[in-house]
Amino acid sequence: MKRPNIYLFPQWDDNYGYLIKDPHGTKGVLVDPCDFEMCLKILELNDCEASHILLTHHHDDHVAAVEEIKKEFNSIIVGYGQDSQIPTPDKILNQDENFKILGQEYRLLHTPGHTLQHVNYFMPKHNILFSGDTLFNAGCGRMFEGTPQMFWESLSKIKSLPKNTTIYCGHEYTLANIKFALSIDPNNEHLLKLSKWASRQDKEHRPTLPTILEEQLLSNPFLRCDSEHFFEYYKSQDPIEVFAKMRSAKDNF
Ligand SMILES: [Zn+2]
Numbered sequence: 223m224k225r226p227n228i229y230l231f232p233q234w235d236d237n238y239g240y241l242i243k244d245p246h247g248t249k250g251v252l253v254d255p256c257d258f259e260m261c262l263k264i265l266e267l268n269d270c271e272a273s274h275i276l277l278t279h280h281h282d283d284h285v286a287a288v289e290e291i292k293k294e295f296n297s298i299i300v301g302y303g304q305d306s307q308i309p310t311p312d313k314i315l316n317q318d319e320n321f322k323i324l325g326q327e328y329r330l331l332h333t334p335g336h337t338l339q340h341v342n343y344f345m346p347k348h349n350i351l352f353s354g355d356t357l358f359n360a361g362c363g364r365m366f367e368g369t370p371q372m373f374w375e376s377l378s379k380i381k382s383l384p385k386n387t388t389i390y391c392g393h394e395y396t397l398a399n400i401k402f403a404l405s406i407d408p409n410n411e412h413l414l415k416l417s418k419w420a421s422r423q424d425k426e427h428r429p430t431l432p433t434i435l436e437e438q439l440l441s442n443p444f445l446r447c448d449s450e451h452f453f454e455y456y457k458s459q460d461p462i463e464v465f466a467k468m469r470s471a472k473d474n475f
Pocket residue numbers: 279281284336355
């Protein structure tokens with residue numbers, strides 16, 4: 223299968239929704255729809271229907287438009303079977319399950335931490351990841367339900383994906399994330415470069431996503447809890463302990 227087109231669109235305050243569509247297709251997949259009007263608009267602009275909806279987790283700002291979209295297009299809701307709080311999936315997935323939608327291959331990755339049953343969707347043929355509220359550009363989601371160990375293991379799963387993986391995240395939090403990251407890693411040249419670029423994007427009202435895993439491995443502090451720099455900074459050789467300290471520092475930043 224050819225690489226699909228992926229359209230990023232804003233929803234509510236700072237959420238992003240995504241439409242995955244083959245270049246000449248008339249059907250598409252919506253990821254985490256919360257803003258019905260914006261979803262309709264992006265579908266209309268691309269002459270397609272939402273045949274499927276992929277869900278990463280149960281928070282309102284990721285599922286609020288699901289029922290209306292399903293009503294409009296008779297869409298198939300796809301989600302993790304263990305998550306009892308998402309709108310009931312028509313297609314129930316298991317951990318690490320590979321599945322196909324509209325000819326494209328996907329893999330469900332269970333990535334607990336932000337919520338206990340949070341999942342990411344990875345497209346192995348094209349190295350594309352939808353990371354929901356697990357990983358952001360230069361940051362990660364708040365730890366509402368999980369433990370530091372869970373969250374670090376989830377981030378480690380993402381770390382082990384191919385370096386050229388393109389990552390589509392659930393929110394535009396990049397500038398605030400960079401501000402915190404620079405406070406604990408001020409001399410990181412990759413982070414400084416990212417900061418310059420993100421500020422320019424912001425000035426031009428452009429999104430800072432998607433991002434590439436390779437860049438995140440060098441600049442995102444939450445993916446670097448096992449680095450010498452943060453072992454020293456947080457006076458611990460244990461990435462889980464480093465993650466716990468970093469996450470709570472960000473919460474209070
Ligand atoms: Zn969330």
